[in-house]
Amino acid sequence: MSLYSKIFTTILLPISEFIFSIPLSKEIEKLDKTTKLSEIEIEKYQKEKLSELLSHAIKNAEYYTNLGIAVDPNMPMDSLKRFPILTKKIIKTQTDSLLTLPKEELLKNGSSGSTGEQTIVYWSKKEQTFNRATQLLWWQWAKYNLGDKLIQTGINPKRQGLKKYKDFFFRTKYIQAFSHNKEDILHILSKLNKNQEYTLAGYASSLYVISQIAIENKIELKIKTAIAWGDKLFDHYKKAVFEAFNCRVYETYGSAEGLMIGAQKDLDYLYLMTTNVVVELLDDAGNEVEDGKIGHVVVTNLNGYAMPLIRYKIGDLAIKLPRKDYPKNRELNLPILQKIIGRDTDIVKTPSGNFMVVHSFTGIFEHIPEINQFCVVQNDLNGIVINYIKGINFKPEILTSISKQIESQLNEPFIINFNEVLEIKPSKSGKPQLIISNLKNRNH
Numbered sequence: 001m002s003l004y005s006k007i008f009t010t011i012l013l014p015i016s017e018f019i020f021s022i023p024l025s026k027e028i029e030k031l032d033k034t035t036k037l038s039e040i041e042i043e044k045y046q047k048e049k050l051s052e053l054l055s056h057a058i059k060n061a062e063y064y065t066n067l068g069i070a071v072d073p074n075m076p077m078d079s080l081k082r083f084p085i086l087t088k089k090i091i092k093t094q095t096d097s098l099l100t101l102p103k104e105e106l107l108k109n110g111s112s113g114s115t116g117e118q119t120i121v122y123w124s125k126k127e128q129t130f131n132r133a134t135q136l137l138w139w140q141w142a143k144y145n146l147g148d149k150l151i152q153t154g155i156n157p158k159r160q161g162l163k164k165y166k167d168f169f170f171r172t173k174y175i176q177a178f179s180h181n182k183e184d185i186l187h188i189l190s191k192l193n194k195n196q197e198y199t200l201a202g203y204a205s206s207l208y209v210i211s212q213i214a215i216e217n218k219i220e221l222k223i224k225t226a227i228a229w230g231d232k233l234f235d236h237y238k239k240a241v242f243e244a245f246n247c248r249v250y251e252t253y254g255s256a257e258g259l260m261i262g263a264q265k266d267l268d269y270l271y272l273m274t275t276n277v278v279v280e281l282l283d284d285a286g287n288e289v290e291d292g293k294i295g296h297v298v299v300t301n302l303n304g305y306a307m308p309l310i311r312y313k314i315g316d317l318a319i320k321l322p323r324k325d326y327p328k329n330r331e332l333n334l335p336i337l338q339k340i341i342g343r344d345t346d347i348v349k350t351p352s353g354n355f356m357v358v359h360s361f362t363g364i365f366e367h368i369p370e371i372n373q374f375c376v377v378q379n380d381l382n383g384i385v386i387n388y389i390k391g392i393n394f395k396p397e398i399l400t401s402i403s404k405q406i407e408s409q410l411n412e413p414f415i416i417n418f419n420e421v422l423e424i425k426p427s428k429s430g431k432p433q434l435i436i437s438n439l440k441n442r443n444h
Contacts, residue, residue, distance in 0.1 A: 001145050004171070008147030012169055022125075027133035028140075034275040035137075039333040046274045049302040051076040054083075057308040060100035063090075064308065080278065085286065085298060086312040091119045101306050109256065110366040120369075121257045124306045131258050131303075134276060138263035142250035143225045144199045146170075151192070151223075153177035153202025153210070177206045180355040181411070182213055189219050197222045200245065203230035205347060205357040208237040211244035223247045229254065231358050232340060253340060255314050259299050262337050269321055271334040276302055279337075280311070281320055291322040294341055317341035348435060351381045352412050358434050364405050370394040375424045377436045383415025387424055 013025055034045060054071045057064040064083075071079045091098065099106070099122060106122040123131075136146065144150075150172045167174070175188055189210075192198065200207060200223050207228055214221070223245035228237070233251040241249045252263040253270055261277055262270040272279055281295025282288055289295035297316040301309045321338035330336075348356040365374055372391040378384045386402070403416045 002147065005145045005147035008169065013146065016165075016169065022129050024129060024133055024136070027130055028137050031133055031137050031275065032140075035271075035273070035332055035334060037333065042274060042333055046278065046302070047076050049275075050080060050278055050300065053300070053302055053305070053308060054079055054310070056100070056305055057310060061308055062097040063094050064098075064310070066097075077278075080300065080311065083311050085282075086310060088119045088313075088315075091121065091309075091312075095120060095122075095307075098307050098309075100308070106306050109258065119257060121309070122307045123258050123304060127258060127303055127306060131260055134260040134273065135252070135254075138250075138252050138260075139199075139201070139227055141263055141265040142199075142227045144201075144227065148224070149173075149196060149198045151175060151188075151198050151200050153206035175202070175206070175210065176409075177203055177357070177359055180206065180209045180357070180360075182353055185210060185213050186217060186219075189214060189221065192221055194221060197224040199223070199225050199227065200241075200247075201227040201229075203357060203359050204228035204233040204237050204249075204251070205231050206359075207249065208234075208240050209347070209355050209357070211237075211240040214244040215240065219244075221245060225250065227252060253337070255299075257301075257309060257312070257314075258304060259301050259309070259312070259314065261297075261299060266331045267327060267336070270337040270340075271332050272320075272337050274335055278302065279320075279335075281318060291320045292325075292338070294319055348376060348378050348384060348437065349381060349439065350410060350412060350414055354410060354412070356406075356410075360406075360409075361434065364402060368398060368402070370398050373424050375434060375436065377438070379438045381439070383417065385417045385419055387419045387421045389421060389424060 009025070016022070017024055034042070037045065051071070051073045054076060055073065058067075058069060058071055059065070067083070069079070069082045096103075101122075101124070103122060106124055107128055108120060108122055110120050140146075147170070150170060152172050153175045154177055166172075173188065173192070175185060198221065200210070202210075207226055213219075223241075225247055226241050226245065226249040228249050229252045233249060238249050241247065250264045251270060253261045255261070259277060260273055261279060262272045264270050278300040280288055280298040280300075281293075282298050283295060294317050296313060297318050298311050298313050299309070300311055318340050319338040321336040325338075326336060348360070350356070361374070361376055365371060370391050370393050372389045374386055374388040376384050376386050388399075399418045402418075406416055407414065
């Protein structure tokens with residue numbers, strides 16, 4: 001641990017927590033202790049939290065009250081299975097009836113829409129702090145120390161207010177992840193101190209693009225560790241990061257709805273954060289699949305009291321590791337996720353060699369509720385076609401605004417056409433496909 005990290009954790013962080021009333025370090029410490037419990041203690045802790053959440057939801061959220069479900073506090077897992085599956089459509093149409101507190105007391109959060117469908121959820125300041133604490137604990141699992149120098153990708157690098165303050169003390173350097181402009185990335189990488197260690201963190205596809213640029217331009221940096229989120233971490237992404245920076249990439253798994261599901265630590269697999277969530281893997285008929293079998297990911301957020309998300313189908317497929325295959329020398333007693341099933345996240349390329357990834361588009365569309373769903377199709381390097389399903393209050397001027405936002409970020413000629421459709425078919429996994437690249441030689 002560096003001298004700054006010691007100063008940060010013992011002096012700067014406690015002061016900032018006092019000023020902004022954000023007990024981040026206490027939440028991290030609490031989370032760390034619960035994840036180190038025995039398997040029996042973890043199961044008991046999870047059941048207690050589930051029982052409290054279900055009772056709270058039935059009493060305080062109109063949507064759940066109207067279901068008329070009886071919750072047995074002694075059998076919370078059985079009670080959970082009586083609840084229907086919660087879909088993105090239900091969240092969109094029943095937002096107010098899912099809330100247990102007035103909206104003006106809560107923080108509004110739009111999901112990134114990485115499936116092409118955006119959802120709006122609400123959570124309390126306390127719940128936001130808990131999510132941040134979980135993320136930082138996962139980063140510590142990845143060998144990151146609070147206060148270490150950080151290179152992070154983000155859709156909006158122009159950070160203001162509290163975020164700007166946080167970035168300064170967390171020593172964060174942002175790389176714009178909208179267009180992944182090669183010249184901008186080269187400029188930032190070349191200015192970094194080659195003799196200092198950094199942690200690289202961001203969208204998995206962004207880390208891949210940065211690594212490719214570093215390899216092509218023979219840029220050498222001391223990257224201590226890399227942490228990925230937001231989209232699937234494919235093997236060729238990991239290989240590229242290792243080739244570029246000689247470090248491991250740690251995968252984290254969550255969603256913008258505040259579901260902190262799991263992360264890697266000492267294993268190649270992901271630990272399921274069952275102190276935060278209940279994760280069910282279900283078949284098409286809604287029945288739980290055996291460990292080792294593919295199932296739809298259905299998550300219950302044990303910390304979400306402001307807007308309870310119970311049995312929320314997030315649109316992913318995954319496999320739990322069979323108990324007989326659990327490594328004997330694992331560090332934690334949490335359940336293990338064998339694999340997140342996903343398609344290779346295609347990358348939109350431009351004539352000048354720049355890139356756009358999933359979050360290049362979700363960073364725009366998450367602020368446009370007038371479009372229900374979209375899908376980007378690239379047939380050649382000159383441009384893209386955006387298929388879209390219009391929503392309430394849609395106006396043609398919205399498409400012009402989208403084009404201008406994309407063009408302003410790319411800063412190069414690029415054709416953007418729009419095609420209104422009534423349906424966007426999902427991929428074979430059942431999850432909507434956001435980018436369809438028909439380019440040849442995509443370097444996958």
